Amino acid sequence: MNLIPVLSAAEAAAWDSMARTQYRVPSRVLMETAGRAVAHVLLAEFPAALEGGVLIAAGAGNNGGDGWVLARALHAAGVSVWVAAADPKTDDAIDNRALARVDGVRELAREEAWPQAAVAVDALLGTGAAGPTKGDVLSLSERLAAYGAPIVAVDGPTGLDLTSGEAHGPVRAQLTVTFGGPRRGHLLAREWCGKVVVVDIGFPPLDPAWPLLVTDAWAAARLPRLTAAECAWWAGPRA
Secondary structure: OOOOEOEOHHHHHHHHHHHHHOOOOOHHHHHHHHHHHHHHHHHHHOOOHHHHOEEEEEOOOHHHHHHHHHHHHHHHOOOOEEEEEOOOOOHHHHHHHHHHHHHOOEEEOOOOOOOOOOEEEEEOOOOOOOOOOOHHHHHHHHHHHOOOOOEEEEOOOOOEOOOOOOEOOOOOOOEEEEEOOOEHHHHHOHHHHOEEEEEOOOOOOOOOOOOEOOOHHHHHHHOOOOOHHHHHHHHOOOO
16 A cells, blocks of 8 residues: 655655655656646546646746646647646746647737636646735636636645645635645645545655555554444444
């Protein structure tokens, strides 16, 4: 049984850094794997996207880079994709926007009307974001929140502090896809995250000091089985 850590933003950043520096997993490989994993989950959970298309709001950082990878993966699968994005500022995000453009992914201008898609994706801010959103991200997140389609969040919905669980809004997701393990904020603010799906993108072994998610499988492996008499007692008297 795989152990699933529950991470703060600092722990998630340390895990990512460990993958890149100690285990020499290129950051571009992590981003490519993350974006493609989100595509797989999105199409499994929202098959209507195959016909109705997907709109992606991408931020300037690596969360936005994940969004550009997602756009390429969906486009390659024959799904109609539109991306509304802030100008990327990290090397990996810049490179993945360039690749998406070469592939023919449709990028929407800043003031252009958004076409109606079956699913929208929030790839604006990553795990380390804290406090109310500002500037271009605030503008994009407000348009996304008012868009009307189910929202899939990459890492977490914009405006949610994934360490403390404090929610500033405005985005409320129906599905959240995160990497390696849930963040504390996912568990403290489930009403903002919707269904949370954790995917493996090739991180190294977790730090044994990190807290672990207690799942049904985890509990079953550690708790003694109830006897027939104990089961009858828990069931209570029957009328």
